Amino acid sequence: MASGAGGKVSFKVTLTSDPKLPFKVFSVPEGAPFTAVLKFAAEEFKVPPQTSAIITNDGVGINPQQSAGNVFLKHGSELRLIPRDRVGA
Amino acid sequence: MDGYGNGIVFNGSGRIIQPKRIPGTGSRILISIDRSGLLFALNIFFPEFKPLPLNFLVCGAVRCGDRVKVLSWENFADKMEDMFVAILSMLLVVALIPLYLWRRRQVPQSHEQEAQVQHRETVVRPTGTRSRMRRRHTSAASTSSAPPAAEETDDGSDEEALEGEYYNAKASKKKGRKKEERQAQRQAEEAARESRHTKQDRYAEIRRRKDEEHEAKERLLEEEAEARKAKEEEAAALEFEKWKGEFSVDAEGTTENEVQDGSQGLLYDFVEYIKKQKCIPLEDLAAEFKLRTQDCINRITSLEDMGRLSGVMDDRGKYIHISYEEMQAVADYIKREGRVSIAHLASKSNQFIDLEPKAAMITEEELGAQDEIAVA
Secondary structure, eight states: OOOOHHHHHHEEETTTTTTTTTTEEEEEEEBHHHHHHHHHHHHHSSSGGGGGGEEETTOBBBOOOSSSHHHHHHHHHHEEEEEEGGGTT | OTTEEEEEEETTTESSSSOSSSSTTTTEEEETTTTTTEEEEOOOOOTTTTTOOOOEESSSSSOOOOOOEEEEEOOHHHHHHHHHHHHHHHHHHHHHHHHHHHHHHHHHTTTTTHHHHTTTSSSSOOOHHHHHHHHHHHHHHHOOOOOHHHHHHHHHOOOOHHHHHHHHHHHHHHHHHHHHHHHHHHHHHHHHHHHHOOOOHHHHHHHHHHHHHHHHHHOOOHHHHHHHHHHHHHHHHHHHHHHHHOOOOEEEEEOOOOOOOHHHHHHHHHHHHHHHSSSSHHHHHHHHHTTTTHHHHHHHHHHHTTTSOEEEOOSSSSHHHHHHHHHHHHHHHHHHSOOHHHHHHHHHHHHHHOOOOOOSOHHHHHSSOOOOOOOO
């Protein structure tokens, strides 16, 4: 799932609030702010971006105030999109 | 000095038998007696110019029979007269004082009726001073209206009237002062109340103004916060629009099928996998089932507690599954032998326990009850 070619990184984001667990793989520039990635992912999954958060498969929260490249480096490419009221649950 | 005569004292008086010169009445005679020295005698009974034996009163410590001798005399007839006049005048004055007092008492009684009418309106005074105050008032009234001739003649009532006037004036002054004080106090209280009210109103006004300012400030802050938030959102939206163009979706799908297919028998598979493998490193097991190693250990422990698994955990990170039958076989052997060494038991156990992985194994546990366990 991970690829660092050409200044772009890929993330496989799974929407865990949906029983079907749909996922999408996004290819985003390394320097893009992760807030934009979060918003893009939320829009793709048709959930409100203001009430969504991205966490790792281990349930570790990701601070969106960093670049996509940093997130990829720190947390990997397997991510989950959750509604914000379930953060930490 | 000698030659005025000798005498004999008897019963307090003396007599000069042969006076050469007869002193006048009222003369003071200096006489001597043969016993106790000098003493004075007062002769007031001897008439003037009469050649009578001198009778004199002898003062001092003389006895009857003492011989006396006139040494000298002083004529104090004039002085006596003066003294007499003085005594008389004193007696007269002494007699006049009660007369004067009696007269004073007589005069107020005549004006009592007038005083009663006038004093009905006055304030109640102490009884001790009431009559005096009345007397004063009436005397003042009477003096104010009486003709000058009456005043001149009645000295006593004048004095009383003046005194009464004085006391009346004093009383009325006191009354007036008290009234003034009370009024002043009332005014002061009213003024204080008014000032208190105005102060309270002022404070309320100030408080209201402060509250309004506070509310206005809070409103301002809220508006600022909202504006800031809107600005941030706008900025974020702008940035997102900037980057959106560079995002792309490479693939999509769902993981539902995989999970659902495996979810029913995942635990079963887990257990079966361990049984098949017999001796498996925990890390491999974790990798196989996409769990963390610690999670695998926890699962195995739980399954052992449930009775679904039996085995031992190696300190090198392996789990060895030992079925109940194998354990029973080892136990039977020990019971049979009774007394067995560890080395012998270990070698014998290798026969009972088979550590080779089985590709497909049908054991009594597999044929036994299979619980439906939902995948966590």
